[in-house]
Amino acid sequence: MLTIDEECGEVRVRGGDGIVRRHDLATPEAFEAVSAAWLRCGWDVKYVYSFTWLGRPVIQLPEDLIRMQELVWRVQPDVIVETGIAHGGSLVFYASLFAAMGRGRVIGVDIDIRPANRAAIMAHPMASRIALIEGDSTAPATLGAVSAQIAPGERVLVVLDSDHSRDHVRAELEAFAPLIAPGGYIVACDGIMADLAGAARSGPDWAWDNPVSAIDCFLADHPEFEAGEPGFAFNEGQVRARITYWPRCFLRRCEVAA
Numbered sequence: 413m414l415t416i417d418e419e420c421g422e423v424r425v426r427g428g429d430g431i432v433r434r435h436d437l438a439t440p441e442a443f444e445a446v447s448a449a450w451l452r453c454g455w456d457v458k459y460v461y462s463f464t465w466l467g468r469p470v471i472q473l474p475e476d477l478i479r480m481q482e483l484v485w486r487v488q489p490d491v492i493v494e495t496g497i498a499h500g501g502s503l504v505f506y507a508s509l510f511a512a513m514g515r516g517r518v519i520g521v522d523i524d525i526r527p528a529n530r531a532a533i534m535a536h537p538m539a540s541r542i543a544l545i546e547g548d549s550t551a552p553a554t555l556g557a558v559s560a561q562i563a564p565g566e567r568v569l570v571v572l573d574s575d576h577s578r579d580h581v582r583a584e585l586e587a588f589a590p591l592i593a594p595g596g597y598i599v600a601c602d603g604i605m606a607d608l609a610g611a612a613r614s615g616p617d618w619a620w621d622n623p624v625s626a627i628d629c630f631l632a633d634h635p636e637f638e639a640g641e642p643g644f645a646f647n648e649g650q651v652r653a654r655i656t657y658w659p660r661c662f663l664r665r666c667e668v669a670a
């Protein structure tokens with residue numbers, strides 16, 4: 413339980429152990445506790461369903477988009493493969509980063525690309541950097557269609573934002589992992605589900621049926637990947653943790669020992 417006491421200038425957090433911890437409002441601990449409550453409250457009221465990127469609805473927390481921009485700049489991929497297109501805002505976001513970087517293209521996969529969304533994406537100024545593939549992201553035919561558009565040696569970054577159930581994300585990780593070269597990343601979105609069990613708009617099974625469970629299973633079977641939090645590219649402040657709907661989202665393929 414969280415209490416924000418602005419008069420006293422402190423945040424009080426009662427943990428699962430029943431112990432109440434007090435944090436001065438001007439501390440990273442207070443900021444992270446308030447942010448966790450803000451994230452949950454924002455989920456309940458669908459805050460992320462209120463943004464666009466260059467005119468297309470993008471269903472993401474802006475903080476997560478900024479962190480993805482940092483990763484894209486760091487990794488300099490040739491191709492971003494994203495499962496889960498919806499209105500296409502995230503595809504346009506990545507394509508616009510590539511346009512600014514003078515390189516790169518985006519392949520979007522969705523089981524159901526609505527005609528109006530397809531038309532809007534294809535009419536967008538970023539369309540020349542975007543390819544759309546319709547199909548279940550775990551179907552062999554879909555993976556074949558994606559792979560056919562990637563040349564040998566191209567650096568690939570994969571973003572998983574389709575069906576967030578454990579089994580589906582696990583299957584996506586198995587399917588797309590071979591596309592990732594050493595040093596490359598897969599990003600599995602919406603791990604916050606694990607912390608939202610019991611919240612409005614949550615499922616009763618979210619405590620275990622979530623992307624983080626899929627990541628844990630995958631990492632246990634794939635020592636060639638590691639949990640790869642990139643860290644902040646710049647930080648002159650005191651906060652060390654991402655404020656995110658995507659906890660533990662980054663999987664990095666280990667560098668091969670020389």
Ligand SMILES: C[S@@+](CC[C@H](N)C(=O)[O-])C[C@H]1O[C@@H](n2cnc3c(N)ncnc32)[C@H](O)[C@@H]1O
Binds near residue numbers: 497499501549573
């Ligand atoms: C959360 S939305 C994607 C949001 C988008 N990435 C954005 O940032 O705006 C999830 C999308 O995943 C798609 N989807 C659901 N199950 C899928 C599956 N099995 N394979 C591929 N896409 C799927 C849905 O049709 C939906 O458009």
